Amino acid sequence: MEKRKPKWTIEGKTCLITGATSGIGKATAIELAKRGARIIYTARDLEKAKIVKEEIVLKSQNNDVEFFECELSSLESIKKLAENFKKRYSALHVLINNAGLWEAHRKLSKDGIELTFAVNYLAQFLLTDLLLGLLKKSAPSRVMNVSSELHRKGKINFDDLELKKHYNGMKAYYNSKLAIVLFTKELARRLQDTGVTANIAHPGLAKTDIYRALPSIEKKLIFLFGAITPEEGAKTSICLAMSDEVSNISGEYFARGKITKSSDESYDIEEAKKLWNISIEYVKKYIENSEV
Numbered sequence: 473m474e475k476r477k478p479k480w481t482i483e484g485k486t487c488l489i490t491g492a493t494s495g496i497g498k499a500t501a502i503e504l505a506k507r508g509a510r511i512i513y514t515a516r517d518l519e520k521a522k523i524v525k526e527e528i529v530l531k532s533q534n535n536d537v538e539f540f541e542c543e544l545s546s547l548e549s550i551k552k553l554a555e556n557f558k559k560r561y562s563a564l565h566v567l568i569n570n571a572g573l574w575e576a577h578r579k580l581s582k583d584g585i586e587l588t589f590a591v592n593y594l595a596q597f598l599l600t601d602l603l604l605g606l607l608k609k610s611a612p613s614r615v616m617n618v619s620s621e622l623h624r625k626g627k628i629n630f631d632d633l634e635l636k637k638h639y640n641g642m643k644a645y646y647n648s649k650l651a652i653v654l655f656t657k658e659l660a661r662r663l664q665d666t667g668v669t670a671n672i673a674h675p676g677l678a679k680t681d682i683y684r685a686l687p688s689i690e691k692k693l694i695f696l697f698g699a700i701t702p703e704e705g706a707k708t709s710i711c712l713a714m715s716d717e718v719s720n721i722s723g724e725y726f727a728r729g730k731i732t733k734s735s736d737e738s739y740d741i742e743e744a745k746k747l748w749n750i751s752i753e754y755v756k757k758y759i760e761n762s763e764v
């Protein structure tokens with residue numbers, strides 16, 4: 473007789489969340505901590521991180537909360553984060569790649585890479601790669617990458633991935649979010665039968681700091697047309713982290729807690745493989761024995 477798998481529960485699970493110092497990431501951390509998860513989050517501003525830790529502990533009544541410093545625009549900093557994490561913890565059950573930004577003007581990361589591409593996409597790619605051994609060891613485990621409905625407007629142009637020719641902040645954001653969907657679907661294909669799932673979350677239009685670079689009139693317009701709270705925006709991430717029903721689901725795009733068809737381009741397997749190989753080129757100095 474086939475042995476039944478134990479039901480997935482978040483209680484006692486070790487969760488790493490990037491960008492939980494505000495918005496959707498913070499709301500996700502608070503809710504998962506309330507449900508008994510061990511929460512580790514990343515922060516680039518340690519003072520802010522300390523205040524947020526107090527808030528998470530107070531609201532969840534869970535003391536098992538810690539943060540690690542990480543500047544996600546630096547590949548070196550991501551590598552250090554992964555090393556420190558592995559030194560301190562022997563398991564990782566849920567990795568939530570949540571951090572993201574939108575930049576009106578073209579900026580470069582510490583590694584000289586266009587900032588939106590670097591933080592929104594490449595950071596997810598590298599961190600996941602560096603933690604994959606631990607995720608596999610801890611299986612059943614989950615990777616969850618936060619993208620956006622705006623990935624539908626994205627286009628992967630391999631001749632100009634970093635928008636060197638015609639930068640546009642929205643375009644950079646759309647493209648980075650499409651890259652996340654392509655990457656996660658490819659990751660799920662590579663992780664088949666490992667016990668590690670990989671899915672994508674769209675939070676919905678939520679009133680958070682991500683719109684800080686927008687002109688105030690546009691910001692007001694966005695918020696006027698029914699933006700939800702960060703807590704509501706966190707629901708899809710929380711569902712993907714907690715639900716037993718998604719235990720065997722991988723490579724899917726979730727919006728409002730439900731599997732939803734992503735853009736046609738995001739199903740292009742050849743494009744996903746090509747993006748993967750280029751991403752490896754970007755981060756190869758920081759990965760030793762890539763496990764995927």
Ligand SMILES: NC(=O)c1ccc[n+]([C@@H]2O[C@H](COP(=O)([O-])OP(=O)(O)OC[C@H]3O[C@@H](n4cnc5c(N)ncnc54)[C@H](OP(=O)(O)O)[C@@H]3O)[C@@H](O)[C@H]2O)c1
Pocket residue numbers: 490491492493494495496497515516517520542543544545570571572573591618619620621674675676677678679680681682683702705
């Ligand atoms: N809000 C929406 O309507 C919406 C819609 C669709 C998708 N999303 C996605 O949801 C995710 C969370 O965004 P949010 O709306 O909650 O925005 P947010 O409030 O601005 O939170 C973004 C988080 O990412 C961190 N972060 C940004 N750049 C970083 C860097 N270089 N290094 C380290 N950490 C960095 C921020 O840290 P600091 O606190 O230090 O700034 C913050 O913790 C993002 O991936 C976003 O694209 C949001």
